[in-house]
Amino acid sequence: MTISVLLADDQALVRAGFHALLARDQDVEVVGEAADGLEAVELVHRLHPDVVLMDVRMPRLDGIQATARICADPAAAGTKIIVVTTFELDEYVHGALRAGASGFLLKDLEPSELRNAVRVVARGEALIAPRITRRLISEFTRRPAHDPGQVARIGLLTEREREVVVLVAGGLSNDEIAAGLFISPATAKTHVSHAMTKLAARDRAQLVVFGYESGLVSATGA
Numbered sequence: 001m002t003i004s005v006l007l008a009d010d011q012a013l014v015r016a017g018f019h020a021l022l023a024r025d026q027d028v029e030v031v032g033e034a035a036d037g038l039e040a041v042e043l044v045h046r047l048h049p050d051v052v053l054m055d056v057r058m059p060r061l062d063g064i065q066a067t068a069r070i071c072a073d074p075a076a077a078g079t080k081i082i083v084v085t086t087f088e089l090d091e092y093v094h095g096a097l098r099a100g101a102s103g104f105l106l107k108d109l110e111p112s113e114l115r116n117a118v119r120v121v122a123r124g125e126a127l128i129a130p131r132i133t134r135r136l137i138s139e140f141t142r143r144p145a146h147d148p149g150q151v152a153r154i155g156l157l158t159e160r161e162r163e164v165v166v167l168v169a170g171g172l173s174n175d176e177i178a179a180g181l182f183i184s185p186a187t188a189k190t191h192v193s194h195a196m197t198k199l200a201a202r203d204r205a206q207l208v209v210f211g212y213e214s215g216l217v218s219a220t221g222a
Contacts, residue, residue: 071100
C-alpha cells in the first residue's frame, strides 16, 4: 500500500529535499506541496494525504494553527501530521502535540529517520525526536498541578487501560507493552485502541499528552 504525503514548508529548497528523499521509496508518494499553512489546510481537504510533513514558521497560517485546523476536521481524520522544524522550542513541541500532531522531528535528522517517521506515523503510532521526548517529559513532571479536566477523564479507563496509557507515555510499542504485561500483542493493541476511543485521542501522541497532563503517569510512579 502506498503512503501519500503532503509537504508543507515555506522554503522551496526544503520541500525539494524532502521530496527527493521520499521519492526513493516505492511505497511513499508525495502528492502535493504547500508553501504556507493555509495552503496546507486546503490541500489536505482536496487530496486527503495519509501524512503531512508540517513546518512551523510559515506565512498566512503557521504550522501549529494549520495542524489544529486539520485535526479538528472529521473529514481529515485519516491524515496524520508530523511537525518538522529547525527550532526545538518547548512552546512548539507542546503546541504541536496539543493541536493533534502525531510526531515532532527536527530538520537535522538523517534521511533514513525521515522515511521511517512517515511509515511509523502512517501506522497510527507516535514519533517524537529522542531529545525532544526527554525535554517534554521533564517539562510535564515539573508542573505543580495537573489539568482537572484531564484528571477527571482517568475514570473513563479500566485499570488495565490505565496501565497501557502509562506504558505508551513511556514510549513503548505494542509488542513491548505485551511483553511487560504478559499479554498478547493483539490484546495490547486492543487496549490501546479502547483507550484512544474513550479519550477521543487521534493517536498515541495524544495518549502521551493525556498521561502527563492528567497526572496518571507520575501517579503510578512511571
